[in-house]
Amino acid sequence: MGRELRDHPVTAADAGRALGPGQFLRWAWGQLTSMRTALALLFLLALATIPGSMIPQRSASPISVLDFKRDNPIWDGILEPLGFYDVYTSPAFSAVYLLLFVSLIGCILPRIGKYATAVRKPPPALPARIDRLPASASARTDAATENALDAGEAWLRSRRYRTRRSADGVSAERGYSREAGNLVFHLSLIAMLIGMAWSNLLGYHGSVVVVEGRGFANVITQYDDFTAGALVDTDRLEAFDLDVTEFRATFETGEVQRGAARQFDADVTVTDATGTRDVLLTVNEPVLTSGGTQVNLIGHGYAPTFTVRDGNGDVAFSGPVVFLPQDGNFSSVGVVKVPDARPQRLAFEAFFFPTAVLDETGPHSVFPDALNPEVYLNAWSGPPAVETGLPESVYTLNTAGLAPVPGDGGEVLRARMLPGAGFTLPDGLGSISFDGWQRWVKLQVSETPGNAMTLISLAVGLAGLSVSLFVRPRRLFVRVTDGEATAGGLDRADAATGLEDEVAGLLASVAPAGHNGVAPGGAEEESR
Numbered sequence: 001m002g003r004e005l006r007d008h009p010v011t012a013a014d015a016g017r018a019l020g021p022g023q024f025l026r027w028a029w030g031q032l033t034s035m036r037t038a039l040a041l042l043f044l045l046a047l048a049t050i051p052g053s054m055i056p057q058r059s060a061s062p063i064s065v066l067d068f069k070r071d072n073p074i075w076d077g078i079l080e081p082l083g084f085y086d087v088y089t090s091p092a093f094s095a096v097y098l099l100l101f102v103s104l105i106g107c108i109l110p111r112i113g114k115y116a117t118a119v120r121k122p123p124p125a126l127p128a129r130i131d132r133l134p135a136s137a138s139a140r141t142d143a144a145t146e147n148a149l150d151a152g153e154a155w156l157r158s159r160r161y162r163t164r165r166s167a168d169g170v171s172a173e174r175g176y177s178r179e180a181g182n183l184v185f186h187l188s189l190i191a192m193l194i195g196m197a198w199s200n201l202l203g204y205h206g207s208v209v210v211v212e213g214r215g216f217a218n219v220i221t222q223y224d225d226f227t228a229g230a231l232v233d234t235d236r237l238e239a240f241d242l243d244v245t246e247f248r249a250t251f252e253t254g255e256v257q258r259g260a261a262r263q264f265d266a267d268v269t270v271t272d273a274t275g276t277r278d279v280l281l282t283v284n285e286p287v288l289t290s291g292g293t294q295v296n297l298i299g300h301g302y303a304p305t306f307t308v309r310d311g312n313g314d315v316a317f318s319g320p321v322v323f324l325p326q327d328g329n330f331s332s333v334g335v336v337k338v339p340d341a342r343p344q345r346l347a348f349e350a351f352f353f354p355t356a357v358l359d360e361t362g363p364h365s366v367f368p369d370a371l372n373p374e375v376y377l378n379a380w381s382g383p384p385a386v387e388t389g390l391p392e393s394v395y396t397l398n399t400a401g402l403a404p405v406p407g408d409g410g411e412v413l414r415a416r417m418l419p420g421a422g423f424t425l426p427d428g429l430g431s432i433s434f435d436g437w438q439r440w441v442k443l444q445v446s447e448t449p450g451n452a453m454t455l456i457s458l459a460v461g462l463a464g465l466s467v468s469l470f471v472r473p474r475r476l477f478v479r480v481t482d483g484e485a486t487a488g489g490l491d492r493a494d495a496a497t498g499l500e501d502e503v504a505g506l507l508a509s510v511a512p513a514g515h516n517g518v519a520p521g522g523a524e525e526e527s528r
Contacts, residue, residue, distance in 0.1 A: 032099070033106030041100040048096065052087035055079060059089050059227055088200075101193050108186045115179050123164040123173040123475065127488075130477050135503045136488035141480065141511035148480045148510040152487075155509035156476065159502075169479035175492065181467025188461030195457055198450030204228035204237075205446035211303045211320045212438045215243035215269075218293065218445065238291035238447070240272035247439045249300060251369050259328065259368050266297060266441055292447060299442035301325045302332055304352050304375055305435040310341035311428045317341075320438050323352045324395055329365040330354050335397045336377075336432075344429055345384050347397055350377035352437070363416075375417045375434045379405035379425060405429065474499065478506055485511040 031037060056064035065085050069076040083090050130136055141148055145168065153163050153170050161172035206226035210216050218241070220226055220234045228234055250263040265282040274290040281287050287295040303320035310316040316338045323334035336348040355367035356374035363376050382402040392398060405425055407413035415423055415432075422433025473492035478485065487507040489499050 029106065032103050033110075034103075035107060038100065038103045038107055041096055041103055044096050045093075045100060048087060048093050051084050055084050055087070057088060058085050062225060062227075097193070097197075101190065104186060104190050104193075108183060108190070111179075112183060115183060118179070119176055123162055123171040125164070126166055126169045126171055126477055126479055130479055130486045130488040133477070133488035134490045135499045136486065137503055137507045138484060138486040139507055139511040140483055141485045142483065143510070145480045148485060149478070152478045152480075152506060152510040155506060161476065168481050169477065172476045173474070175471050175473025178468050178471040178473050178493070181464040181469075181471065184464030185461050185468060188457040188464060191457035192454050192461065195450035195452075195454030198453065199229075199448040200450075201229040201231045203446065203448040203450065204232050204234075205444060205448070207298070207442055207444050209322050209440050209442050210242075210244045211322065211440045212244055212247050215241055216443065216445075217241050223445075238272070238289060238293050240270060240289045240291070240293065242271075242287070242295060242443070243269040244441055245269060245278075247300060247441050249369070249439065251367070261368075264297065264300060270295075292449065294446050294448075296444040296446070297441055298444045301440055301442075302330060302352055302354060302370065302373075302437050303440045304334070304350070304373075304437045306336055306348075307422075307433045307435055308336065308338045308341065308346060308348075308430065309432075310338070310346065310430040311343050313430075314342075316346070316430070320440075321350075322394070322440050323350070327365075328368065330368040331365040333395075335395060337394070337397070339385065339387075341430060342384065344381040345402075346425075346430060346432075347380040347399075347402060348377045348432065349380070349397055350375050358416075370437060373419060373437055376414065377417070377432075378412055378414050379429075379432070381405050381425075381429050474502070476502060476506055478510055480510055 056068045058065050069080075079085065087093055127133065131138065143151070149165065149168075149170055153165060153172075156163050156170065156172040159174070161174045162176075164171040204227060206220075206223035208216050208222060208224050216222055218237050218239065220237065226234075245267040247266040248263060249261070252258055252260040252262055265280055268279050268281045268287065270277055270279055270287060270289065272289045272291065279287050281295065281297050283297055286297075289295070301323060302325075303322050305320045306317065307315060308317040317336065317340075321334050321336050323332035325332050331354075332352040334350055334352065336350060338346040338348075351363065353363055353365040353374050353376070354370040355365050355372045356363060357366050357372075363374070380397070380399060380402040385401055404412040405427075407426070413426070417423070417434040419434055419436050422431060424431045474489060475492065476487070476489040478487040480486075485507060487503050487510070489503045489506075491499055
């Protein structure tokens with residue numbers, strides 16, 4: 001029977017049949033809190049983050065998910081049923097996360113108790129045969145036993161050993177902080193998991209595009225995209241306003257690294273619970289509000305300004321339009337929608353080139369700064385549409401119900417405009433003018449209450465890990481009987497060095513004139 005049990009490990013089903021409910025629960029708890037299970041769960045958690053980092057996630061960027069689904073319909077048919085767009089919010093990921101959390105706690109708590117007991121215990125008693133330790137040495141001494149042991153104990157204490165004195169010898173041990181560092185590392189891992197869960201459940205992040213001279217209020221309706229934790233009340237976000245007074249962008253104009261970014265910063269005015277203040281917002285220096293919300297500058301671009309008059313001569317649209325950069329020289333695309341124009345509604349698809357050049361390859365920008373801005377556009381018109389209230393992208397044009405405005409020779413109308421220029425549309429449809437341009441900035445607004453705890457836990461964990469890696473637990477022993485001194489020691493960790501030197505130093509402290517040197521592996525060498 002014993003042979004059979006050794007050859008066939010007990011499974012959960014076997015344990016359930018062979019043990020009672022209480023015994024089975026204790027067995028299951030032991031399996032869950034074992035180090036092997038914790039490592040397996042940690043591996044599964046790391047494995048789950050691979051698709052989460054490679055595939056767009058709805059929790060981070062719903063728009064990126066929609067773009068990925070549109071561009072990869074075949075992959076979408078596979079990934080959507082498997083839930084790969086919601087890896088971090090899936091029940092499986094949450095289950096592994098919670099099991100790892102419980103496993104770590106169940107593994108560490110007993111170790112803390114054992115460590116507390118070990119710290120209170122004195123070093124072990126003298127072994128019967130010190131000469132059989134991994135490193136040992138002996139020598140004759142003329143000093144009295146008491147005096148020799150006093151000298152040896154003093155030497156050990158000077159090297160931060162804890163000592164235990166007996167009538168004929170001294171036992172010493174150091175390296176208790178190794179296990180302490182190990183426990184600190186695992187406790188910090190638990191704290192880091194708590195901090196991450198805290199941020200995920202009670203935190204949020206969103207982004208918004210703000211044109212120079214305009215502002216943003218921290219209400220959910222003003223975000224372009226917004227993701228919040230399960231416990232966030234979106235009706236109770238921190239109340240603050242932020243106005244973008246001016247944004248500055250400079251680029252390298254020399255031959256080397258021409259066009260490289262050199263400066264991005266914005267003058268903003270923040271109004272929160274503490275009052276109103278002017279702040280310089282840069283890429284690496286976010287703004288912190290009084291309630292702990294963080295505002296980061298993460299992008300910028302151009303917003304050309306247009307004025308559109310309809311066929312009745314009324315101003316149907318006037319103001320800046322956010323254009324999206326398409327390359328490093330900020331060639332940008334945008335859409336001007338004029339649904340209120342009458343008798344026909346109007347729309348324009350446009351390209352903005354900050355430093356425009358027209359050659360055989362077509363119009364394009366050769367520098368990211370607005371040194372020679374131009375707009376190229378085409379026009380669409382159609383009967384007024386019924387308002388449905390359904391949201392649509394401000395960056396793309398739905399041409400349903402619209403037709404291209406014809407130009408000369410029956411071709412589609414295309415226009416090229418400099419700042420201050422404009423032209424009249426044919427057939428009495430109205431006119432459009434390119435009045436100038438402004439800059440826009442993209443802001444990321446986030447509240448992650450657990451970040452401080454996560455970062456502190458990470459720093460403390462690294463410190464604990466360093467202690468556990470570099471501290472070398474070691475035991476030394478010395479016995480003096482009948483004028484014969486014997487010292488020995490052993491390391492309690494692999495790859496430790498210097499044991500022989502410390503044994504020799506201990507022996508020299510009790511027998512300064514006659515020790516024979518250290519013999520590895522317990523052998524002794526006679527002095528000649």
